[in-house]
Amino acid sequence: MSFQCQRDCYMKEFVTSVVSCCPAELKQEVNGKKETLKGFNVKLQDTILFPEGGGQPDDHGLIGDVPVLRVTRQGAEAVHFVCSPLEEGLEVQLKLDWDRRFDHMQQHSGQHLITALAEAMFGFKTTSWELGRQRCSIELDTTSMKPAQLQALEEAVNEKIRAHVPVTLQLLSIDDPAVEKVRSRGLPDDHAGPIRIIDIQGVDANMCCGTHVSNLSQLQVIKLLVAEKGKKNKTNLIFLAGNRVLKYAEKCYSTERSMVSLLKTGPEEHVEAVDKIQKSVKILQKSNLGLLRDMAVLIAQNFKSSPQRGPFFTLHKKEGDNEFMNIIATEIGTEETLVFLTVGEEKGPGLFLLAGPVDAVSAMGPRVLEMLQGKGAGKSGRFQGKANSLARRGDVEDLLRQHASREQ
Structure with missing residues (x-):
């Protein structure tokens, strides 16, 4: 399996042709309510829209002027769900929602970096991960992670970012001996095509289908927010990478300014001021x-x-x-x-x-x-x-x- 989006993660527009278009339904959740949307599943000759996989959500974009609401993988093919039919054989231009894609690239490459260094530094293996809409979570095979370990890991990943470490792509055949030497959690049952290896130079080589940055410097910064108790004696490490850190800082600063206005105190006195208010409220409630x-x-x-x-x-x-x-x-x-x-x-x-x-x-x-x-x-x-x-x-x-x- 190798789509154009995997060969060139930075391509934002692409011309291809429609292979098939069949009626289909998409089940989705809108404002907390489940609904079924009627539309069409479209297969293309090739695509720059990544189908969800490897813990990474799918891309959004346009086929011509038709919005693509979902992209999934079926074996060696990507299936694009749209609301309007497209003529088979028609040549079309794809346009990628780049902001969404680059965010996913930053988070996914950030996860590879954190996972590799957490194992190298402390022996904590990654058992799963989730790329959420606002935060990402890595499940580590350890019962706990000490604050000093969290701080050391954050310093280490950001040192690699500052070192401008290259991230390269290799495509190997499934019987290539080199495949046995890379980190992997196994291939999906319906995998087809060459094996895709993401190599962070001198840090990690990992089997992965997702999209990634070409240099760790493009991650900008990684912030490890917290290591909290997970399921089955595991630890969930919550993190932000790249632009999400900037958005988080902006949101925190906006909240801080609002708290200054409400509490009439400086940020360093907010905890004490809120504690006093809570105690007063309890007395009044009683x-x-x-x-x-x-x-x-x-x-x-x-x-x-x-x-x-x-x-x-x-x-x-x-x-x-x-x-x-x-x-x-x-x-x-x-x-x-x-x-x-x-x-x-x-x-x-x-x-x-x-x-x-x-x-x-x-x-x-x-x-x-x-x-x-x-x-x-x-x-x-x-x-x-x-x-x-x-x-x-x-x-x-x-x-x-x-x-x-x-x-x-």
Whole structure:
């Protein structure tokens, strides 16, 4: 397998021809929702759009003026998913989304460099890696990585970048003895064509299908963010390479400026200032809870002492919690009184409690739950839960008031 994108990772435009175009579907996730897109799978004579593989995502780009939404590999062929059909035999011009490609090249070459030096310096072998949209992760076969090791590894990879180490490509036949001497995690079952070797001069030679920079200097810089505990006694090393480091620094600086404006302190005092705010908030929350509990008792006592008290009591309060509602119900006493309480936004989500005679609550609880579009359960004269919408709270009150009057 060797596409034009693998022979020349820097080619941004390319003329080729359409070999086939067949109806197809693409399953994708948009804004957290899965959807199926109808379109066409297009095979070309050759391509500069990399099909996903080796831990690297696929390229985006254009075939003529038709956007390519996905590129996958089927054996020795690349399949391009598009929404508009293309005529077989048609000569077309490919245009590559270069910003996306170069980002992938930086991250992928960065991973090779980190992987090679982590093994050479500490014996930590790479078992897998992920090129994420914002950060990359290398899974290392070690239970932990000490801060001093993380710092030493970061210094070592950036020293190689400053040394302008060349990165070259070799294409070898599968029976070439040299193949046995390079690092590899094995070939895919449907591999076809020559073996592709990425050689970081004097550092690492690795079997790989992905796209890479031609010199480590093009990585600019690598930042190792953290080494955290992974699955099955492994360690996940999170890193950024190249332009992602610059974007990360810009984002951090923007956040720092916002924090300076909000906290009215310099960056070196932010942690102390936030710690003070958090402690103050905890004190205020504790005080507020105490006031709510006292208010709950007073509300119940006021109802009990009223000459006009009836068989039904209802109350809505924006602030409050389950304990607040339960205190009111307990203080009122629900052997003879039907109590309906809610907290939260007036027409938004919230909490509810229905308490009263066991038979009344058992009969009305499910209906209240349905009207509030909620989830909950009840027993022993209490039915409570979460409401997705309190918009029909008034209707629930009318229903319960009528029921309480009939039972009186």
